[in-house]
Amino acid sequence: MKKNLLLWYRKYVHRPTLAFFRMPGARAFGGLLVVFGVIFVLSVLALRLYYIHPETGERLDTFSAVYTVFALLVFETAIPFPRFWLTRLVFLLVPFSGVLVLGNGLVRIGHTLLNREVWYRAMASTYKDHTIVCGLGKVSLRVIRWILDLGEEAVVIERDADNPMIPQVEHWGVPVVIADARRPEVLEGVNIRQAESIIACTNDDLVNLSVGLQARQLVPGIKVVLRMLDAQMAENVRSGFDIRTVFSIPEISAPVFAAAATRAPLDHAFTYTEGGEQGLVTITKFAVVEESPLVGYTLGQLEAEFDVAVLAHRQNGKFTLHPGNDAVLQAGDRFIVSASIEALNQIAALTPPRRELERYQQGRWPIQTHRPRRR
Structure with missing residues (x-):
């Protein structure tokens, strides 16, 4: 509860207030507020010390003096006009200063509502x-x-103000700054010096590289993630610019396309390189059906029998990440494994992958109903 209140305060009170005072002209408005604050305090003191009721001769206590100043801000007062020149000055000066500050604030709020780009720049900072x-x-x-x-x-930086995806991102509460991310002043404007990371994800490899290098120049220790369409260029960037988090779309998508085109029961696949050798990591979600001989297996037995790693298990609506070895598979369960293609094919012969469950129910994905031989 306390954490939610802090998040609400930061999102709807603290951050908008900071953004409001970081907009153009904020320094002048801040100075105006300081002057108004001084006038307010001096006015309360003047009424408390020098105001005398013209008819009764009574003086004001502190609370009455504060209330009177607030009333004067909206051109209202419950006490008669004073005779002493200093308190008369208060009656004239407070309404004028209130109109000045309130009018300036309303103009700034109106400018914010009419110019969303300026507001999002201030919010991003x-x-x-x-x-x-x-x-x-x-x-x-x-x-x-x-x-x-x-x-x-x-925080998003996008060059095209007419990008049709901007409303969706703004709906998520993410500020979108319309600018060129390669310019250092733009990165400074989104507070890159206190950012956790930067992702260059345009469709232009050279633009992404330029953004990454500019970010590293401003903040040498920042985490930089680059999207690259050219696999060779991605490798050159990794080795030549010491930016390890460079992802080539063809490198990432090729295993997925190959997996989708083959009979292998793969949901996700990606490659890795270790010691100069390249390998394939696969992930597949299986559904345990009543006829499956895997019913009654523990997850530990499943891992030992087929040389797989069980990543997650869902049973009776409860999802468990990295489940224990003693969990027993039941009909209706789901489990996610990472394994070799051979092991995945062996399991798929005993219970269908989740994505093939409908085909199994239609009789188009036959499985073995006998219990596999233990090793």
């Missing part, structure tokens, strides 16, 4: 420990959604 996403497209849209789902915050 208040973020800390956030991720800066440069370029707004189909890939980066999913990246932003994942960042938010992980409980982190993001």
Whole structure:
């Protein structure tokens, strides 16, 4: 509860207030507020010390003096006009200063409502420990959604003010700054010096590289993630610029396309390189059906029997990440494993992958109903 209140305060009170005073002309408005505060305090003191009721001769206590000053701000007063020149000055000066400050504030609020770009620039400058996403497209849209789902915050820099994806991102509460992310003043404007990371995710490899290098020049220790369409260029950037988090779309997507095109029961696949050798990591979700001989297996037995790693298990609506070895498989369960292609094929012969469950129910994904031989 306390954490939720702090998050609400930071999102709806603290950050908008900081942004309001970081907009153009904020220094002049701040000075005006200081002058108004001084006038307010001096007015309360003047009424408390020098105001005398013209008819009764009574003086005001502190509370009455404060209330009177607030009433004067809206051209109202419950006490007669004074005779002493100093208190008369209070009666004239307080309403005038109130109109000046209130009018300036209303103009600034109106400017904010009419110019969303200025407001989002001011909001972006208040973020800390956030991720800066440069370029707004189909890939980066999913990246932003994942960042938010992980409980982190993001700021977007996009060059095209007419990008149709901007309303969606703004609906998620993410500020979008319309600018060129390669310019250092733009990165400074989104508080890159206190950012956790920056993701260059445009469709232009050279732009992404330029953004990454500019970010490293401003903040040498910042985490830089680059999207690269050219696999060779991605490798050159890794080795030549010491930016290890460079992802080539063809490198990432090739195993997935290959997996989808083959008979292998793969949901996800990606490659890795270790010691100069390249390997394939696979992930598949299986559904345990009543006829499956895996019913009654413990997860430990499943791992030992087929040489797989069980990543997650769902049973009776409860999802468990990295489940214990003693959990027993029941009909209706779901489990996610990472294994070799051979092991996945062996398991798929005993219970269908989750994505093939409908085909199994239609009789188009036959399984073995005998219990496999233990090793």
